[in-house]
Amino acid sequence: MNMKPLEGEVALVTGATRGIGAAIADELAARGAMVIGTATSESGAAAISERLKAAGGAGRVLNVTEAGAIEALIDAVQAEHGGLSILVNNAGITRDNLLMRMKDEDWQAILDTNLTSVYRSSKAVMRGMMKARKGRIINIASVIGVTGNAGQANYAAAKAGIIAFSKSLAKEIGSRGITVNVVAPGFIETDMTRDLPDEAKAAMAEQIALGRLGAPADIARAVAFLAGPDASYITGETLHVNGGMYMP
């Protein structure tokens, strides 16, 4: 019998309606995981259910900034499926502005959505994973969290926070059989980056060793690797998936 590498695993992917999150959900499902993908609306959740149902997965509504919502969803998934072995914190937003013009609410929204959500979901999923003595937590940061970027001090701070948070948690729970890793995408063509003019995208591609912008599937395959058996001895790591745009 030819087992798929993630057969028997239950995965939760936040922000799975489109872009990188949708590609991650599809890739994990293709590799055999039962995937729950989250959306911010009922219609988004229904669309995810439709996409994932062949592989036994489903969509659920989740606003990662709503206090108690992630905890409730993780509890429900663990109860319904007898555990949750893969958590992918992908949901994220940008609110770009030069710091001089940045409003407190734009700073706070980025920290709440991109960083505090990761703290909450990781904390909520840990107990079950520790009991099972297995688990993979994979957090989506950004190359900007390492290089910084003018106009993105809020986003860069949150993404750098994810990297430091993940290393710390990896040290806390490694002995319980749980790995915590980060994927740091470079420039990926999604709704988040669609407003950039074509000339700017072409100029950016010239700065990338592989000569092209990334696709969501490029990130999804890296996440699936970290979720799978081949990555069992990797933890606290940040995997840069940027086509050679930045080399640490």
Ligand code: NAD
């Ligand atoms: P996207 O805008 O296409 O998708 C973002 C997803 O997050 C959507 O599904 C959205 O519904 C969800 N989301 C937003 N706010 C939410 C909330 N409050 N609660 C729950 N879900 C919420 O963006 P994308 O490019 O696919 O980005 C996915 C992740 O990758 C983000 O964390 C982003 O910061 C990161 N990233 C993207 C790029 C890029 O170039 N596109 C580069 C580096 C990192």
